[in-house]
Amino acid sequence: MLHPIPHQYEHEEPIVEVKGVTCGYDGTPILNNVDLTVNRGDFVGLLGPSGSGKTTMLKSILGAVDIFSGQILVEGISINTKNPRVGYVPQLETIDWNFPVTVEQVVMMGRTSYSRLLPWYKNSDKQIVHEILERLSIAHLSKRHIKELSGGQQQRAFLARSLVSNPRVLLLDEPTMGVDIKTRDEVMHLLDELNHQDVTIIMTTHEINSVAAHLPTVVCLNGEIVAAGAPKDVLTPATLKLTYNADLHVTEYEGMTLVTESPHFFGRNAGTSQNSNSHYSEHN
Amino acid sequence: MFAPFEYEFFIRGIVVSTLVGALCGLIGVYIVLRGMSYIGHGLSHAIFGGAVVSYIMSINFLIGASIWGFLSAMLINLTSRRGKIGADAAIGIVTTSSFALGVALISKFKTFTRSFDAALFGNILGVTDVDVIAIVFVGIVSATAIFLGYKYLLFTTFDPEVAQYHGLPTGWIDTLFTLILAAVIVVSLQVLGVTMIAAAIVIPPVSARILTNNFGTMMMLSVAIGGFCGLGGLYVSYYIDISSGPSVVLFSATLFFLTLGYSSFKELIRNLGVRN
């Protein structure tokens, strides 16, 4: 399995600083008083139930959410003063898969603002796009329509689009959603590789055991930051209760932290054929 | 078969109709891919109101109606951006009331009931030299703008949110596009008529989309199909003596169903091939 080791730097160098931020949409706060410092080389997983503000957290760093108080700095500069050099990989569900574009065309989009006055892309843009496609081993698919790819390949295509602008920070919204175990592993290894090449990564996920527990840092969100730190410190029944408002069970197995639900069974014959020897109360 | 070409008005009509068809096909690509097909229908109705108001106030129709159309489109954006009202509902409100204003003014003043038909269904014979100049001018300006802004338009159409994160001025791009759209609809009004424009904007890109998965190819095909339908539709309208608008639309619709049939047939063959 995967055990990414974060890049170690002699001095901790903050790259994303969220300072006392309350932010949301249309005057309604979604995240309250968030303080978070992500250092250069970090690999952070954001956890939290649906609607807890994971995507909002990512978008606030991109400057796409109304900030009611506090401020966000990327590489020491307020995101209000300068567009931050941050790559973003949206949740694949937000993509219009019927749009008539090829993989190459999608990845090329990432270079749009590099030759502002030219109506077409420069040869150097094409070169960079091709290098990234090679690096993510999808160069042979470059002329394919985006719908004709597997889930993992689609993920890599959109990852490639964010990488062609050479970002120092990469934000990914649920990059391992809806793919099988092997593809998930591929995606995570790819991100790990990028992390070792000095790309700071912040990603959201719903997968506690298979993704979050293997990251160096996890942050639990629920309208505010509940806890942040190494998985073994953060993934405790107490913080998980505060995050998910559910009783979760934490065990250690061969050095891995495993979070499981309290045993309960679904279906009308539940409990009759199964040996439910749990002393935890069941939810009715 | 070439008999009608002996008439100068017919040649002018053919040229104008082909140009208008191609132009609608060009901007239609973006309209269809943004899922805004209804806006062509709405804006042409809104612009009708603007046309009547311009006439009554003795303002040049082309300028008055373009500004009116542009403002209507911006009003639609503003209404739907507030979140509670969907764009489709906003289009319904803004454009129908503008159309109603036009109709109300006409019934009040009753000075130009005869050109009412022409406005609704298109009348190629009513196209003046000034109209021709306007069509050519709008054609050149919008083709140039779309060519120069190709990669910006592609990105903002495909993924407006991420385009913004990449520092693209999506608001300005949308505004500029809306301006072009309003101008295209205004110059197409004479040929196609208020009620027919929507089809001329939607059918060519949809037919093109069926034939290709590539954005660039889709653009070129859509322009070609639009132009061909403008030409063919006008030709048919001369022979069976119907208004130019419905003729172009029926011609396009026929072509669309042929395209659909052709691609279904191809798919069927492919599936049979796979099974064997």
Ligand SMILES: Nc1ncnc2c1ncn2[C@@H]1O[C@H](COP(=O)(O)OP(=O)(O)OP(=O)(O)O)[C@@H](O)[C@H]1O
């Ligand atoms: N554009 C928006 N306008 C208004 N409210 C929004 C918007 N986007 C999200 N919200 C609200 O903000 C809250 C947090 O949403 P967010 O998308 O950040 O949650 P999430 O943690 O990413 O959830 P999920 O796990 O389901 O993706 C939700 O209550 C949602 O309804």
Ligand SMILES: [Mg+2]
């Ligand atoms: Mg989300």
